[in-house]
Amino acid sequence: VTVFHADGREETGVNVLVRRGLIQAVGVGVPIPPDAQVLEGDSLRVYPGLVDAYRRVDMDLPSPERGNGVLAWDPPREVQGFTPHRLAADFLVADGSDLRGDRNAGVIAAGVFPEGGMASGQGAALLFRMTTKAPRELVVHPRLGLFFSFQGARGAYPSSLFAVVAHFRQVFEDATRHGLIETEYARDPVGMTAPRWDPDFEALREAASGSLPVFFLAEEDEDIRRALGLAEEIGFRPILLGGQEAWEVADELAGKGIPVLLSVAFPEPADWRPDQDGQRSDLEPAAAREKARVEDAYSPAPRLAEAGVTLALTSGGGQGSLLEGARKAVEYGLSEADALRALTSTPAYLLGMPHITTVGPGMAANFIVTDGPLFGEGTGIRYTFVEGELEEGRAPPPAG
Numbered sequence: 001v002t003v004f005h006a007d008g009r010e011e012t013g014v015n016v017l018v019r020r021g022l023i024q025a026v027g028v029g030v031p032i033p034p035d036a037q038v039l040e041g042d043s044l045r046v047y048p049g050l051v052d053a054y055r056r057v058d059m060d061l062p063s064p065e066r067g068n069g070v071l072a073w074d075p076p077r078e079v080q081g082f083t084p085h086r087l088a089a090d091f092l093v094a095d096g097s098d099l100r101g102d103r104n105a106g107v108i109a110a111g112v113f114p115e116g117g118m119a120s121g122q123g124a125a126l127l128f129r130m131t132t133k134a135p136r137e138l139v140v141h142p143r144l145g146l147f148f149s150f151q152g153a154r155g156a157y158p159s160s161l162f163a164v165v166a167h168f169r170q171v172f173e174d175a176t177r178h179g180l181i182e183t184e185y186a187r188d189p190v191g192m193t194a195p196r197w198d199p200d201f202e203a204l205r206e207a208a209s210g211s212l213p214v215f216f217l218a219e220e221d222e223d224i225r226r227a228l229g230l231a232e233e234i235g236f237r238p239i240l241l242g243g244q245e246a247w248e249v250a251d252e253l254a255g256k257g258i259p260v261l262l263s264v265a266f267p268e269p270a271d272w273r274p275d276q277d278g279q280r281s282d283l284e285p286a287a288a289r290e291k292a293r294v295e296d297a298y299s300p301a302p303r304l305a306e307a308g309v310t311l312a313l314t315s316g317g318g319q320g321s322l323l324e325g326a327r328k329a330v331e332y333g334l335s336e337a338d339a340l341r342a343l344t345s346t347p348a349y350l351l352g353m354p355h356i357t358t359v360g361p362g363m364a365a366n367f368i369v370t371d372g373p374l375f376g377e378g379t380g381i382r383y384t385f386v387e388g389e390l391e392e393g394r395a396p397p398p399a400g
Contacts, residue, residue: 001041001369006048006345006357008337016046018365021388025361037390039369044382047340047374048357049108049366053261053347054215054241056318057112057126058094061086075156077200081117082171084207085199088114089124089142092135099128099138103384104393106323106368109140111261111351113147113215115317118164119171120147122203123215125351127366130389141352145213145239146203150223165226172234175204207236214238215261221245228252239350242316247300250307259350260309262301262342263316264325269294295332301342302333311338312347323374330375339375364388 003011003026015030016023032038064078077083091114102110108128114121123144132138148168152159158167178201185192206212216227219242228249231238240246243260246253253260269291304311313329315322322343330339344357356366365388372379380394 001044001046003046003359005359006341018385018388021364023359023361023363023365026359039383041369045370046359047368047370048344048359049368050106050322050343051109051347051351051357052107052315052322053111053312053351054314054317055110055112057092058098059088059091059114060093061091061114061116072156075153079156080153080158081151082119083121083200084119084146084203086114086121087124087142088112088121089136089139092138095135096130096132103128103386103391104381105321106381106384108366108384108386109348109351109353109356111144115147118149118151122146125353127356127386129386130391144351145215146207147215149217168230172204172208175201179205208234210235210237215241217241219244221248224249244297244300247303250304250309254308257310259312260304261312261314262304264313264322264329265316265320266297266325266328267294298328298332301329305334305338310346311342312350313342327375336375
């Protein structure tokens with residue numbers, strides 16, 4: 001096969017030998033053991049497995065119900081959508097067999113988050129192992145980072161954008177105060193009652209210290225600036241999710257080293273048909289407006305990469321096809337080298353498992369095998385390897 005590495009290196013005409021979950025050897029003329037299962041790869045290509053840093057898998061999250069006794073101005077945190085202590089890893093219901101479709105699309109790992117509020121919990125980094133029997137066996141890191149958004153509560157405080165921003169500021173102040181009380185009680189408990197354990201405040205203090213990152217969902221320019229302002233004020237380490245208009249502040253993001261997990265869940269055009277665009281020199285007004293809007297949605301990735309922003313491409317929480325979206329970004333200016341990194345090594349690093357995209361001797365066998373260039377139209381995933389386990393994807397085309 002030809003091996004395409006995330007760092008841009010290529011190895012042509014090599015044998016890849018996998019044994020007991022590890023890559024034993026990669027190279028020209030590597031001898032094939034007599035007991036090996038042989039996959040002929042003369043026309044095939046090996047790439048690191050794709051990593052989707054913002055994906056959805058099945059979770060059984062509790063649904064808060066606002067009962068008659070809940071006051072709109074003083075609701076419990078579950079009603080507010082404020083549960084930073086909650087771990088996505090505790091609510092997973094998917095196992096390896098449920099993720100076959102993801103693996104057939106080339107995705108071997110992902111970041112998943114408990115959504116549904118302004119601070120709904122902590123994400124988990126998953127490796128899509130094939131033969132897991134329990135959801136927890138997918139988890140590599142159970143405390144990936146906090147998930148924040150500007151989503152307000154329904155029918156209770158904080159419901160407006162203004163209130164959500166104010167609430168973020170207040171709860172971080174409350175968490176700091178709670179920590180001071182705990183410290184003083186540990187130093188000298190005379191005259192004090194024991195402080196109550198508050199796991200939400202513990203998580204917030206970790207975030208404010210920079211030890212626990214915050215994945216902040218923000219698409220529009222103004223929301224992105226609000227998120228960056230809160231990060232600067234409070235001290236948490238932000239990673240932007242979504243980021244459709246992040247290119248508007250690309251220089252600031254690059255200068256501060258703030259990564260963007262950019263969604264490639266692009267809108268589907270209705271009035272403008274790209275395949276017919278070249279046949280008509282005069283578009284209808286509705287089609288012309290839609291063309292401008294849709295093509296603007298295709299262009300953030302190359303703009304961010306050109307500005308030097310740390311970039312990963314995501315499916316936008318499973319709303320779009322990761323690989324098809326990446327191909328569209330390449331069509332509109334993102335280099336294939338930047339796109340490969342944004343699908344593999346960069347998201348793997350941000351999810352705390354940088355080695356899963358290394359294709360080399362001694363490393364776990366996590367890679368995909370394609371029947372054409374990864375970003376070529378019509379290319380399919382022939383095989384997927386996760387920790388040496390093999391899963392077949394698209395059948396080879398008929399001879400001739």
